[in-house]
Amino acid sequence: MTTGKLFIVSAPSGAGKTTLLKRVMADLPGLAFSVSHTTRLPRGGEQDGVDYHFVSRARFEAMREQGFFLEWAEVHGNLYGTSRPAVLDQLAKGQDIILDIDVQGAAILRKSAAIPAASLFIAPPSLPELERRLRGRGTDSEETILLRLKNARMEMQAAPDYEYLIVNAELGQAIDTLRAIVIAERSRGHRLPTGQPIAILSEL
Ligand code: 5GP
Numbered sequence: 022m023t024t025g026k027l028f029i030v031s032a033p034s035g036a037g038k039t040t041l042l043k044r045v046m047a048d049l050p051g052l053a054f055s056v057s058h059t060t061r062l063p064r065g066g067e068q069d070g071v072d073y074h075f076v077s078r079a080r081f082e083a084m085r086e087q088g089f090f091l092e093w094a095e096v097h098g099n100l101y102g103t104s105r106p107a108v109l110d111q112l113a114k115g116q117d118i119i120l121d122i123d124v125q126g127a128a129i130l131r132k133s134a135a136i137p138a139a140s141l142f143i144a145p146p147s148l149p150e151l152e153r154r155l156r157g158r159g160t161d162s163e164e165t166i167l168l169r170l171k172n173a174r175m176e177m178q179a180a181p182d183y184e185y186l187i188v189n190a191e192l193g194q195a196i197d198t199l200r201a202i203v204i205a206e207r208s209r210g211h212r213l214p215t216g217q218p219i220a221i222l223s224e225l
Contacts, residue, residue, distance in 0.1 A: 024218070025112035026210055027136055028052075028119045028203065029127045029183075032143035033173035035155040037189040041143060042119060045199045051216030052203065055108055055118050058084065061099035074104075091136075094125035097172075101126070112136065117207070117216055124179035131182065139206045141199070142183035146190035148173065 032038035046052045058074045060081050069075050076084070081100045085093055093102030103120055111118055120130070131140055145151035151173055155166050180186055185202050189195040204214045211219050 024115040024210075025117045025216075026206060027108070027112070027130070027138035028117065028206070029130055029138050029140040030119055030121050030143065031124050031127050031141075031176070031179070031183070033145065033151065033176045034169045035151050035158075035173070036143045036145045037154075037192065037195065038121065038143045040192065041187070041189060041195055041199055042121070044196050045203065046119070048200060049203055049214065049216075051115070052117050052119060053111060055103055055111075055120050057101050057103055057122070058090070059099055059101045061101075092122065092126040092129040094123055094129075096123045096125075108136075115216065115218070117203075124176050128179070128182065137210070139185065139202070140183040141185040141187060141202060142180045143187045143189055143195070143199075144177065144180055145173075146188055150190075 030038060030042065042054075046054075056070065056072070056074060058076050058081060060076060060078045061073070063069065063072070063075055067073065078100065081102065084090065085100075085102065089105055090102035091105040091108055093100060095101075101123070103122065103126065108118055108120075120126075122130075127140055130136070130138055145154065148170065152166070152170055155161060155169055161169070187195055187198050187202075207214060207216055211222065213219060
């Protein structure tokens, strides 16, 4: 019997997911990221065991055969997977977990009723605005920007399958919405906004 809850979060690149999640995690205790395994090479500044567990394709495939992953998917030619033992262990300790995963992985988890989960999709207000944000970063090549826009169109098709849709038009409002969703989901689980169980029921 698990006590924590999974928050499955997907968004097209440039929708502001990382900023939103960091802001809400700073406000609400008891929320942690799950560190995925990936066959992608580390980008500058990324640390093994912190951003991802970076593994070879052979190692990933062997782990997958052993049932190590709760879900996995191939994204942009690399494999990504969520550690089953790490997630189950944290949930058992009452920790809520945020899974920042793609739309394929989210679909797999939504179908499996084994673990209580809420699914959230973070969308940009429009595709032209997404393009403006991606260009504004000034970090990506034209080719990368066009690929991200193409992927965003595809990922947006999956938005109606999620329980919650947060449109990140104005950051403050999007943060309020995300915080409200986490608090409401915790209340569904008879827990305080901090994630702790509500003691009064066991005192009756
Ligand atoms: P990036 O390589 O830019 O960090 O991530 C690329 C995509 O892979 C993002 O959409 C991210 O949400 C997704 N992703 C990261 N970890 C996982 C995972 O464990 N499972 C799945 N299905 N997708 C993941």
